[in-house]
Amino acid sequence: MPSFDKINRRAHLYLGLLLMPWLLMYGLSSFIIIHQSWFGANKEQAWEPLFEKQYSRLVPESGDLRDTAQAILKDCNLEGAFWADKPNPDTLRIDRFSFWDSTRLLYSIKEQKLQAQRQRMHLSQAVIRMHFRGGYGQPTVRDKFWGFLVDLACIGIIIWVASGLLMWWRLPRLRNWGAVAVGGGILSFLVLIWTI
Amino acid sequence: MLMYALSTLVMTHRDFVRSFYPSQNPAMVIERELDYSRSFPESATREEIGLQILRDIDLDGTHYVSGGKDAKPIVINRQQALTPRRITFDPSTRKIRIEREEFRASSFLERMHRRRGYNSYSLSNTWGFTVDLAVVTMAFWSLSGIWLWWELKPTRGWGTASWVAGLALFAFLAFLL
Secondary structure (H helix, E strand, O other): OOOHHHHHHHHHHHHHHHHHHHHHHHHHHHHHHHOHHHHOOOOOOOEEEEEEEEOOOOOOOOOOOHHHHHHHHHHOOOOOOEEEEEEEOOEEEEEEEOOOEEEEEEEEOOOOEEEEEEEEOOHHHHHHHHHHOOOOOOOOHHHHHHHHHHHHHHHHHHHHHHHHHHHHHOOHHHHHHHHHHHHHHHHHHHHHHHHO | OHHHHHHHHHHHOHHHHHOOOOOOOOOEEEEEEEEOOOOOOOOOOHHHHHHHHHHHOOOOOOEEEEEOHHHOOEEEEEOOOOOOEEEEEEOOOOEEEEEEEOOOHHHHHHHHHHOOOOOOOHHHHHHHHHHHHHHHHHHHHHHHHHHHHHHOHHHHHHHHHHHHHHHHHHHHHHHHO
16 A cells, blocks of 8 residues: 555656646746737737628527527537627627637628638747636537646646645755745745735 | 636636625725815826826826726726725816725636736836746746656656656647647
């Protein structure tokens, strides 16, 4: 039977290795978000026309537009993560997005015309999209699975912190300098929270 | 790191977290209202006016200004970690109203998660620096962790399985999503 210490060390190690791509992605994307202009991530990419066609579908005047938007996406073979809104009473706008591009569908209710445009993302913008993606609100299983992995990464970080603290405490020769690092971190965090 | 992990959970489960509170957003409580007689030149921008008001009421610090067009009130959002404030200056009545946001743990976490970058306030810049430091440290931890793992020969088998599984899953979803 392995000891608790061994389980703790192995959990720290294997969880860290499994979640390493997410941690690296969050680190890199945070740096890009803070310094967007350095990476050109704040530049709006051009929209390329994809298609324009006659199309007919009943759009509710008010209420949830997601069911209608999802049906339109299905008709266009574009199912996946999306947002939908009505920028004006005549237009339904659907933003079908992935990490690497966006497809914008504009449906004119009056003219019964559907127009699609596509916008490709720079690598830096794709990484930022990975950073902001999470939760279980999107329709496909793969989107929900990404949401689950984001939750797992968060719980993994909490376990990492707790197991790291325990591992440090079990190394008596590192207690003093470790205490300085932990104490300094907590103190500076509290001081900044209190003052900024 | 703890703050970022907890705040991400709060943000990805916002509806669930909000269900514990009586309202969607924290209430704004009026702290004080005062007369404000200082006059500003026609050419003064709303940012200049906002900064002067903050200095006059001893609340100078990180903020952004909105409103103020067509003689409408100028709204100064004074960003503070624990008690953000909204200061409204109505030029027609020459009154200032100061409101503070009621503390809510979830809003606090979201606020701190989003706070970043540099401005003209040194304490705020210290926070910006610590965010940069946390980001670089995350990358360092990830890469140094691989090296530390490789030095532990008995863990190479399961370690390789965990690492490759993580990389494969990430690459697969990054391609698919």
